[in-house]
Amino acid sequence: MRILIIGGGIAGSAAALALHKAGFEAAVYEAHPKNGEDLGAFLTLASNGMRSLGQLGAAEAVAGLGFPLTGLRLLDATGATLADTPLGGRDDPLTRFRCLRRADLAAALQQEVRRRGIPINHGARLSSLTEDAAGVTATFADGRTASGNLLIGADGLNSKVRSLISPAEPRYAGQKVFYGYTTEAPQAEDSEQITMIRGSATAFGAACSPTGQTYWFARVTSPRATADEIATMTSSQWRDHLLPLVEPDNTPAAAIIAATSDQLMVTNAVDLPLGLRWHTLRTLIIGDAAHAASPATGQGASMAMEDAVVLAKALRDAPSMSGALADYERVRRPRVEDNIAASAALSAGRPPARDGADSRPVALSDDELARQLEWRTPLPTR
Known part of the structure; x- marks a missing residue:
């Protein structure tokens, strides 16, 4: 199976690593002529994101970036301590929370993609796509085309792929x-x-x-x-x-x-509305292209890592393309939409339905999430 990945940032690079591990022929198409657009901001990569990278053999490539975070202290406006708690995964250097610059994370993942021989095509700005039962073809602004069995839109908040299959503007x-x-x-x-x-x-x-x-x-x-x-x-x-x-x-x-x-x-x-259409017959959006949340929970990058693992497992194990995309959506939608809702509540000044010091999405227990991400374990049945 040949898979086209539109977007070479965090979500696209993680997807490329996961699909390559699952045995698929993946190629990345990035609109920007060099490494990609970046705003210079930093992020926290949570333990669930690091665990996802671990399933792809890529945690070591990221564990040396930035610096680890093993505890969280929550204060009120008077300076009083409301909570002082450990963060998940603190006992293992490959699962600890990390604070790092977004550009550094994207560059490290792209380097790992290249190291594994997965092609990254820069300056490939998507302009249109066509698909049928046989496959999907992407046409780029410079006239180039590429065809495959599946096209994945990992092109971020202002996704061109989303505009073609499920038009929705960030709110x-x-x-x-x-x-x-x-x-x-x-x-x-x-x-x-x-x-x-x-x-x-x-x-x-x-x-x-x-x-x-x-x-x-x-x-x-x-x-x-x-x-x-x-x-x-x-x-x-x-x-x-x-x-x-x-x-x-x-x-x-x-x-x-x-x-x-x-x-x-x-x-x-900004965030995206709930209930967006994520896929057509041969096209799927992932990461911020599909389920961008406001940054209040700090889970955007980690959700993209999870997407990559679950998608590769779904395509690896399902007997058909339609079945794989349906399985992926069934597994991922409750979790990422919980994160959107929790982030929206925090952004509006309302605490989510959980301890205010804990920003983890709660649609899954830790054990359930571990089973979803474990590479050797099939995705849960309906």
Whole structure:
């Protein structure tokens, strides 16, 4: 089976690794001429994401990036500790939470894709596709075409593949998200702990790397930032906009933000509506293209890793293409839509139906998820 993967970012690279392991001929088509577009933000890769990579033999390629997070401390606006808990997978270097830059994760996965001999075609911007019972053909903006048995849209939030099979625009989730880096902030006592703060006007989080660089974010409920604001406002202007919202609180947030000079960026938190059509006869969307959530739960990359493993297992084991795509959707939809709903609740200032210090999707128990991800185990039956 030949499989075309549109998008060479985190979801597309993970899918390529999984499908290659399952014995399929995969090829990646990336629109950007080099490594792909990146906003410079960081993310947390949770233990479920690391476990998924472990099933693909790729956890080692990622475990050296960024720095580990083994504990979470939750504070309120007065600085009082609401929770102090360990994070999952902390006892194994290959399953620990990691804080790392998105670009570094994407580059490491692409390098692993190349190392395994899977082709990555850059500058291949999808313009259209056609499909029938025999296969699917992608046509790119430069006139190139590629054909296969299945086309996977792993092309992110503004997916071209989604626009062709299930048109839906990302929705503003009600919050601007600030990301920053600084080496001038007061040093945290524990470099493996992430501190989350329920501030009076913001949701804030920060973690300090072993080299003394603090990674931080703030989510602010407000009208969305305009494209002109994002393009023209400087880091110092955004910092001056954010500081008055955290200064009334008795927390470390104000000192960290004040110590940030030029490494500060702003995006709008968005998500996709529930119930989107994910697949046609020969085309499937995965990752943020299918189920983007606002960043409140920090699960976007980890959900994409899970997608890759479950999809490869479904295609490996099902007797037909239609059966495989149906099995994939049956297994994945409850979990990822739970994550969308939980993230939306947090973005709206409502706690999800779980401990506020625990951002894991709850549609599965840990044991059920482990069985879904275990490479040698078939997917659960209906």
